[in-house]
Amino acid sequence: MVLSVNQLIIIFILALILVCLLLLGSKKSRYLPKNIRHQRRITKGEAVLERINKIIAEHHESLPAVLGYLRKIDPLVFEELLLSSFQRQGYKIKRNQRYTGDGGIDGHVWLHGQMYLVQAKRYKDSIKAEHLKEFAQVIAKHQARGGFFIHTGTTLAKAKSVLQQHPEIKLLSGQRLVDFLRCL
Template sequence: MEIFEYNNFDSPLKVGDDNPHKQKCVFCQNELEVFSINDYWDVDLKQIYNFHQLGKSWCYEEGMDEDMWELDLSRYSCEVYFHHCTKCGWWRIIKDVTVSAKVLQLWQFFYGTVGLLKKLDLHNIDIPINEISKYLLAKYEARFSLHPKLFEDVTGQVFKNLGYDTIVTGYSNDGGIDLILEKEGNQIGVQVKRYKSKIKVDQIRELTGALFLSGIPKGIFITTSDFQSGANKLIQKSANRGLSIELINSERFYDILKLTTESKIDKENIRNKLELVLKNKLHSYNWENPMNSL
């Protein structure tokens, strides 16, 4: 199940999508995949006319001839596009309506509907990890409410997608190591902290001790916040002694999560998935564009 379900949708403005030209996801800022779909929605010409008339003063301010402003509602065309985020899975439908003016001008109006984020129980450890990963991409501030085990599992999935064999040892008596990564015979011990406050130097020192006792020559410390001053100095000392520690703060972890998370759709069957949406009207973006004169 996706975190943006096709039976959960509303006006674009409800999620802050106020620009139909913007080709990036409003949740994770990923570039949107765009393809055309069939047009199933009637044009509300009266609504278009009334909205257009609200900006009539702009016509005079710009010195535009009134006939270039006045719409000829008998001449219009429509195109409909489906936009999909290949990372968190957010989607939207945009209907682009082009209406001719009485002379020498075209006007563009936009309608649409968008997917709404599903509410998840962030303490339910049985939720699929891929779903949690997408949810964090869309609503990263929710990381502080996430069950610690789920965050460890998400981290394990991230490294698995990077090509590592991953063993999640955390949420038990793990001796300070939550994950063990292995690739080409080399092991890495990972400590994961779902904290709001900055990680102290002593906490990193505890990881170095756990790595030493486990005979693992390299470690990674991942946090949902950041590290206190002195952390880089400590890992430099540790590296000089042959024990390499990499620090990954909240911002960097989000970038890695985005890199390793993928959301796919079946374009051929999107018509069936959108069946409920197609029965409902599209919402106005409250946006119009004057296009080049004919």
């Protein structure tokens, strides 16, 4: 079977359209290069930050509404949201090149020239004391000044006890998290 030039052109155009749809139009971003997927998460983090400030403006009691919203977003977008919030507040940040295998570090932030690590947990339930102990070890291993453990869950007495033993860990949760995310 011999195809005409016009038929070959049509097949080529259809193949090109299919490739474009796979790369750009698909909701599944796994076909996109990592740097584009990373940038999309940063952009989504910025959009979430705007949505949170809208929730704060609309609700007198914004804490339950904001935490409920945060618990529904993608965990990787949550990480980007936090780093973007640090950046908006004028702090230097460093994003990870990848999200998996990060060694318990979701980002870096510099306060007054000192490096702090960021650990983000988008939880509905309570954080575990073990998570805080592991984070303290990561902080020591990387010789950071301290770290921000940021979560959307609750902090039970056992976890609070670990925090007292590790003053280098700054906890951001509940109303402090909402206040941190509020754009000035």
